[in-house]
Amino acid sequence: MIEIRNLNKIFGVNPVLRSLDLDVARGEFLALFGPNGSGKSTLLRILAALARPTSGTVRIGGWELPAEAAHVRAQLGVVSHLPLLYETLTAEENLLFFARLYDLPVAERADRVRAMLDRVGLARRAGDVVRTFSRGMQQRLAIARAILHDPAILLLDEPYTGLDQDAAALLDELLREVALAGRTAVMTTHDLRRGHQLASRIAILSRGKIAYDASTDAVSSEALPTLYADVTGAVTNR
Amino acid sequence: MTSTREQSRTDIHADTPVETQAEVPPQVTPAAPRVRKRRRPVTAYWRVVGTIAWKDLRAEMRSRELINSMALFTAMVVMVFSLALELDAQARRSVVTGVLWVAIVFAGMLGLSRSLAAEKDRGSLDALLLAPIDRSALFFGKVIGNLLFVLVVAAVLLVLLTIMFDMALMKPLLLLVVLLGSVGFTTVGTLLASMSVHARARETLLPILLLPVVLPLLLSAIRASSAILEDLPTVEWRSNLELLVIADVIFLVGAYALFDFVVEE
C-alpha cells in the first residue's frame, strides 16, 4: 500500500531523512516512534503530499508522489495535532465544507455528515461553533473530518497532543472502532504504550533512518521503553 | 480506464473491509463517489472556488472580526487624514482619491494577513492542501473571499468620504476603477500574504513585499480616479484605465502560475 524507496529529505544542508526504505502493507497499522527531530513528522508530511522528497520514490496505492499527488489525496485521511478545522464554523458546517471539497455526491452529503457526527458522539453539538469545543471534542471532530470521504489510508500525526487522560482514552476507542476499521494506517506518537496497544507493527525512527522495525508481538509493552532507549541511544552514540 | 494504474487504484478500495461499510449507516454508501472519482481525481474547479469563498464569507459573517476591524480602521484613516492635513474644501477635492486608495490598501493588507494567518495557524491551510482540489482553485477561492472584504471596505469608504468630504463619489466609472484596482491588489496581495505568513515578522513583511509590487497599479488607479472625479475628458483617464486592466490580467496569470510553488513544500 505504501512503498518508500531510498527516500531522502534535506532541509538546507541538514539531512532529515536519509535513504529511508519502508513498506506498509494493506490493513497494517504502523506506529512510528522516534525522538524529536528524528524525521517522523517530515516523513508523514511527505506521505500526505504536503512536502516533496529531495530524492527517492514514494508510492501510495500504486500512485507516485509527488507527481500523482492528486490521485493519492482522495485516498488519504489525516489527523494531526492541530485540529485542521475552522473555529468560527459549526461542527456541521465544517464537515459539509470538507464534504464539498472531497466531492461527495450532493444527495449523500448531509446524511453522511450527520452519520459521522453521530459516530464521534457530537450529534448534539452539531450546530455549535467549533471554538466552543474542548480539545478532545475538536480532536473527535477532526477524526470525523479525516474519514468523511472513507479514505483507504489514515495518517495520524501525534493525535494525542494536548489531550487529557479521558479524552485520550476516548480517542483510543474511536480510533479502534471507527477510524481504523481495517484501514491502512501510519501513526507517529511519543506515547509508547498507546502506540503499542493500537498498532500491529512498530518502527523506531532515529536520525532519519528506520532503526527498529518489527511486529507488535515481537516486543512486549513493558520491554518497549528499554528497547526504545537502546535503539535511539545506540545510534546517537554511534 | 483499463491501465494497470487504474486497476491498482481500484484495489485500494477492494481491501476496505466489510466491517467499515456495515458500520456506516446504509444510506451512506461510499461506492458512488468512488466511481465518479475514478474519472476525475480533482473536484470540479469552479465548485471548489465557490466553496472556499463561501466558507470565508460564512465564517466572517459569524465572527465579523475582520470586517469590523477593517471598517473601523478605514474610518480612522479618513479621520487622521482630515485632521493631519487640515483640509479645506479645495484641498479635500485634490486629496480625496489619494485618501480613498491609501485607506483601501492599508485596510486591505490588514484583512489579507489576517485571512491567511488564520488558515495557517489553525492548520486549516494543510486541511485545504490535503483535499483533492486544484491548488489554483484554492487560490482563486481565497482571492474572491478577500476581494469581497476589500470591496465592502471600499463601499464603506465611498459612503464615508461622500458624507465627510461632501463630494459625489458614486460615479459608475469610479466604481469600475475601484473594482479593477481592488482585483489587482487582492490577487497579488493573496499570493504574497501566503508567503509572508511563514515569516517571523509577518505583519510588517506583507506591506514591504506588497507595496512596491502594487504601487504602479495604485498610481494608475489614483490618476484615473482623480481624472474621473474632475469630469475630465476620456483621453485623460483612458490610458490609466487600460493600464489597470493590463496589470490585472498580468497579476492574475502570474499569481495563477506561481501559487502552486508557494503552497507546496
Next chain:
Amino acid sequence: MTTYAEGRTRLLRNLTYAAAILFVLALLMDFFYVGPEAQQGEAQRIFYVHLGSFLGAFIGFTAAVVAGIRYLRSRDPKWDTLGLSSVEVGLGLSTITIVTGMFWAKPIWNVYWTWEPRLTSVTIMWLAYAAYMMLRAGIEDPERRRRFAAVYGIVAFSSVLFTVIIIRVRPDTIHPAIGPTQASPEGEFEITPRIRDTLFFNLFTFGVIAVTLIWYRIRLENLFLHIERRKMDLLSQEG
C-alpha cells in the same frame, strides 16, 4: 581544500582584470574622449555611468527571473544562489543609478529629487528588491526561503518592466530617453558619434562588471554553504 577547479579560478581572475581595465578606459572616455555636451556641459558626463549601471542592474534582475524559473523547475539550490547573487549585484548597481541620477539632476533640473514618474518607478524597483532581501531574512526554513525568493524574484521584475516601459508611455515625464517618447523631456541632448561610442563602451563595461560581480557573489555564497555543511558534519560526528 579548494572547492573550485583551477581553470575556472583563472578565468574569473582574467575577467576581473578585464573588468578593471574596461572600467578605467570607460572613465577615461567619459572624461576625455567625449567633449562637454552642448547644452548640459560637464554634468552630462555622469550620464554614461548612470545608464551603464542601470544596464548592469537590469542584467542582474533579469538573471534573477531566469534563476527563479529554473529553481522552481529543478529545485537545484545552485539556481537560488544565482538568484540571490544577481539581486544583490542588481541592487548595488541600481543604487549607483539613483545616486548618479541625483547628482545629474541638481545642475540640470535644479533639484536633487523630484517626484517624476521615472524617478518614482526606479525607486519602487529598488524598494521591491530591498523587499526581496527582507523576505529572505524573514524565512527560516532554507528550502522555503529559496522557493519564496524565486517566486518573489519573478514578481518583483514587474517593477523593472514598469521602469523601462513608463518613459515610453507617460507624457508627463521630464526624464530624457534614448529613442522615441511621447514626452518633451528636459535635459535631452543630441547623440553625436563620440557620445554614442562612449555610451556603448560604458554599457559594455557595466555588463562585464555586473557578470564579474555576480560570479564573485556566487563563489562567496558557495563558500558559506560549504562552511555550513562542514559544521553540520562536525556536529553530527560529535553528537
